[in-house]
Amino acid sequence: MDAQLKRGVIEACVLKLLTKGDGYGYLLAREAAQVIPVSESTLYPVLKRLETAGQVDSYRQEHGGRLRKYYRITPKGVEAIGAFLKEWEEISRVYEFVREGQP
Amino acid sequence: MNRETFLSQLKEALADMPEAERKDVLDYFEELILDKAADMGVPEESVIAELGSVQDVASAVRASAGSAGTAPESPPEPLDDGEMGDLVFTGDAAQVRSLVMRVSNSRVNVHAGKDDQVVIHYTQTRQNRYTVSVENGELVFEQIKPAGLLAWGIGVFLEPARPIEVFLPKEFAGKANLVTSNAKMRWEDVSAWGSLMIKSSNGAVDIERAQAKELTATTSNGRITTEQVGAQGAITLSTSNGKVEATKVRAAAVSLRTSNGSVHVQDVKADDITLRTSNGGIDGVIAGSAQEYTVTSGTSNGKNNLRGHAHTGPKRLSAHTSNASIRLEFAQDAPE
Known part of the structure; x- marks a missing residue:
């Protein structure tokens, strides 16, 4: 898949997962992989970008005797999901146009 | 590889990364290893093995390098394709x-x-x-x-x-x-010892100066042109909404088919010639003389100069169209 495109899609998947509750690295990697092929290593830069863009923030919470990093979606992240869906609506219109009548 | 070794090798691989960011990376992978091993009930070593080489992990991570505090526009991830x-x-x-x-x-x-x-x-x-x-x-x-x-x-x-x-x-x-x-x-300019099959759609096919055991060319909404082409077996050209042309073509059998387009032959020699279209004319010159051929032909709403053909030679010529004329000559009988 086009790298740029894939990046946007993975980011949207992660944001969507975070609307269901705060999550930590492994959990997000596991759940995102159910939707789109993404490795644990690739997920790190995704989370980093989302954090830098202010679409997620993070906090640490004790778990099993260590501090685990949790990610949380911000209002900007919620907006980003809306923008993603809007963009794909346009793309799917083009898709329907191209697909029509194809064998 | 155990967790300590992996993390220290990763730290080394990322030596040029700013300290704060590198710490984030190492924290992420340390947590990941611990959480995944616990969740899957497997040793940390197998989680680490699944991550791939330290170098691969490092380069995946670098996709976001330098992004801290800057605009979210980061270099694209390395392409793996x-x-x-x-x-x-x-x-x-x-x-x-x-x-x-x-x-x-x-x-x-x-x-x-x-x-x-x-x-x-x-x-x-x-x-x-x-x-x-x-x-x-x-x-x-x-x-x-x-x-x-x-x-x-x-x-x-x-x-x-x-x-x-x-x-x-x-x-x-x-x-x-x-x-x-x-x-x-x-x-063009290539002869194949075996059969040659060419297929497209919505585009023309041109074949020039070629030989093959057999030749089949198929397209749609485009013309097919062949010139100086030969085959031991059959040459079959078929399209729609385009004309079919065969010039200096030699084969055991030649079949030219289209619709809404004309069929044109020039110096075509074969024991069995089939020319089919609709809403398009059939014209040109067949090699040899009229006596060699047994002809079946027909059109509707058009002239047909083969209508009076009475010879029953060993070769076969079949020409059919509709709403257009048939005008085929035989090279040896052509007027001087």
């Missing part, structure tokens, strides 16, 4: 008994090249990627089908596939089966 740009495949012609091409939206042009090589020039882009393989004498050049909607970047609409140029020995000791779509195809 092969080389891009203008590429050349070169194969040993002696290893190729069969050439198979399956592409779409690309013009394919076949020319004569070196006597001992099969060379393919193609342009690989994110939207148009190809695989080439040679196995058991078969060279397969195939476009990789994108996986569903997500694979199509918006750029696909702006970026038509570039022509693919194939160079074969002038005497190619094999067969060829070439398929594209929505594009023209051209085959």
Whole structure:
């Protein structure tokens, strides 16, 4: 898949997962992989970008005797999901146009 | 590898990264290893093995390097889908008994090249990627089908596939089966020992100065032109909404079919000639004389100069159309 495109899609998947509750690295990697092929290593830069863009923030919470990093979606992240869906609506219109009548 | 070793090697691999960011990375992977091992009930070592090499992990992580505190515009992730740009495949012609091409939206042009090589020039882009393989004498050049909607970047609409140029020995000791779509195809100056099949759609097919055991060319919404082409067996050319032309063509059997287009023959020699269209004329010159041929012909709403043909020679000529005329001459009987 086009790298740029894939990046946007993975980011949207992660944001969507975070609307269901705060999550930590492994959990997000596991759940995102159910939707789109993404490795644990690739997920790190995704989370980093989302954090830098202010679409997620993070906090640490004790778990099993260590501090685990949790990610949380911000209002900007919620907006980003809306923008993603809007963009794909346009793309799917083009898709329907191209697909029509194809064998 | 245990967790400590992995983390220290990763730290080394990321030595040039700012300290704060590197710590984030190491925290992420340490947590990941601990959480995954606990969740899956497996040793940390196997989680680490699944991550791949330290170098791979480091380069995946670097996709976000330098982004701290800056705009979220980061360099694109490394592409894992092969080389891009203008590429050349070169194969040993002696290893190729069969050439198979399956592409779409690309013009394919076949020319004569070196006597001992099969060379393919193609342009690989994110939207148009190809695989080439040679196995058991078969060279397969195939476009990789994108996986569903997500694979199509918006750029696909702006970026038509570039022509693919194939160079074969002038005497190619094999067969060829070439398929594209929505594009023209051209085959010139190469003779194939085996059969030659060319298929496109919505584009013209041109074949010039070629021999083959058998030749089949099929397209739609485009013309088919053949000149100085021969086959031991049958030559079958079929399209729709385009004309079909055969000039200096020799074969055991020649079949030209279209609809909404004309059929034109010039110096065509075969024991069995079939010319079919509708809404288009059939005209030209057949090699030999009228006595050699048994003719069946017909049109509706048009003139037919073969109507009075009474000979019953060993060769067969069949010409049928509708809403247009048939005007075929025989070379030896043609007026001086």
